[in-house]
Amino acid sequence: MGKKADVRQLITHTDPKSPASEAFRTLRTNLYYSNLDKTMKKVMFTSAGPGEGKSTVLANLAVTVAQSGQRVLVIDADLRKPVQHKIFGLSNMKGLTNLLVDSLELSEVVKETKVENLQILTSGPIPPNPSELLGSSRMEQFLSGISGYDLVFIDAPPAIAVTDPVVLAAKVDGVLLVLNSNQVKIDMAKHAKEQLEKAKAKIIGVVLNNVEYKGDDYQYYYYYGEAK
Numbered sequence: 001m002g003k004k005a006d007v008r009q010l011i012t013h014t015d016p017k018s019p020a021s022e023a024f025r026t027l028r029t030n031l032y033y034s035n036l037d038k039t040m041k042k043v044m045f046t047s048a049g050p051g052e053g054k055s056t057v058l059a060n061l062a063v064t065v066a067q068s069g070q071r072v073l074v075i076d077a078d079l080r081k082p083v084q085h086k087i088f089g090l091s092n093m094k095g096l097t098n099l100l101v102d103s104l105e106l107s108e109v110v111k112e113t114k115v116e117n118l119q120i121l122t123s124g125p126i127p128p129n130p131s132e133l134l135g136s137s138r139m140e141q142f143l144s145g146i147s148g149y150d151l152v153f154i155d156a157p158p159a160i161a162v163t164d165p166v167v168l169a170a171k172v173d174g175v176l177l178v179l180n181s182n183q184v185k186i187d188m189a190k191h192a193k194e195q196l197e198k199a200k201a202k203i204i205g206v207v208l209n210n211v212e213y214k215g216d217d218y219q220y221y222y223y224y225g226e227a228k
Helices: 019-033 056-067 085-086 096-101 132-133 137-145 166-169 186-198
Strands: 042-047 072-076 118-121 151-155 174-180 203-211 221-225
Touching: 019 174, 019 186, 019 203, 042 056, 042 186, 056 072, 056 085, 056 118, 056 151, 056 174, 072 085, 085 118, 096 132, 096 137, 132 166, 166 174, 166 186, 186 203
Parallel strands: 042 151, 042 174, 072 118, 072 151, 174 203
Antiparallel strands: 203 221
């Protein structure tokens, strides 16, 4: 049995009528507009540094997309500090690392959630060589062979801290960069963007979260915009 989900982070499931949930639905709409030709199926989420909320943004956006009727797979490829299993209250005994190392099939390790149309591939045991695993031919074969989902969201480590996102960038269709307005510095954000661009990443947008909105009805406001 998995541990109890961190319901504070999964607000789109626990409080779908909240202002924050509405902001995620707006983000979902913008994602749809950037994918009108349906060619973008694998989207990687990363940040400039740690603690910027990328995993929470990914999880909530995945829920809103699933709520619209699309089948979504979340892959926790942050093999250093995975949190998706905590957010969704799932066991992490088996996951992505088992699939890669033990040559398991996705059906053997994927997990159902309480949200219809949403499945999770947790990280599995933390390996000693995350970058090597993510850059392996097995990982490339796995990602290219995924079928049965409308969208695949991949949670990757921060772009500045390690090379993992750069390794994954060439294996996905698009990248969303999540930045914490109260934490990230401009030079860090620019450096993260440059690192991803060097890896030929297609940055489809930036999510600026934790922005305080001066109003009576909103505590937080999530902003989505094209990367410049």
